[in-house]
Amino acid sequence: MSELLVKRTVSRELARLGIDRAIEESRTRNCLTCIAVLDNAGHLISFDRMDGAPFQSSQLAQDKAHSVAGNGLATHEFWEMAKDDPWLVHNLGQVPGLVVLGGGIPIYLEDEFIGSVGVSGKSDMEEDRAIAEAAVAAILKALA
Template sequence: MSQLLQPRSINRELARVAIDTAVAASIERNCLTCIAVLDPSGHLVSYDRMDGAPFQSAQLAQDKAYSVAGNGKATHEFWQMIRDEAWLVHGVGKVEGLVFLGGGVPIYFEDELIGAIGVSGKSNMDEDRAIAEAAVDAVLERLSAVAVS
């Protein structure tokens, strides 16, 4: 048995499937968003900013995805994990790039974290989350279609 890890990761092609789906989902909801797709190590694979999306949302979308890549959980789940731990609540602001705002969603395939997506913009957190989840669904559909072929 090898002592080396062989993690799988989302590639650029799949990241673009996520981006294109997120843009379409944003348009359906009349939202203007920034979308970031990261690999499980927190490296940016692909990014897009829709025309008119707030420039401040660019970093926030990346931070949402970065938070997911580091923890393996959706950003909307973080508050439940720390809300009863005062020292965590007060210390969380010290962790660079960690955000608790909804819109960061993990991409799991066969129980393995292969990437993360973050969405932010002229939208609310529920919309960000729904857009990110639509993007994840599209990636998983593509992977399933390839596995069947």
């Protein structure tokens, strides 16, 4: 008989804590962002769009988080892995929802993938990444 898998994941309360921290960080950086938090299976747990954030960023934030959930790598790390492989770069668009723009960050607890954060908005990719990292840090701090 095989064992059942037990996987931990981010709760709604943790997701909201991360989003609140991301909004704080966005304001500090004078950015207007959309923030998505997904569980360990790539399902949306919570989402927020700051007033004035570009509407197209709503889907992009979710796609960034979804891309992380699909492979466990931050979106900027996936690009670093793929950028020197012409075949991979050419075919990146063949994977629905895959985004390699910075701003998608995994949430790992004790080497276990428990969720992801995606950020996009009136901001650059470095800001998206820093804002997503702030959200992840807040979630992990709450779990410590």
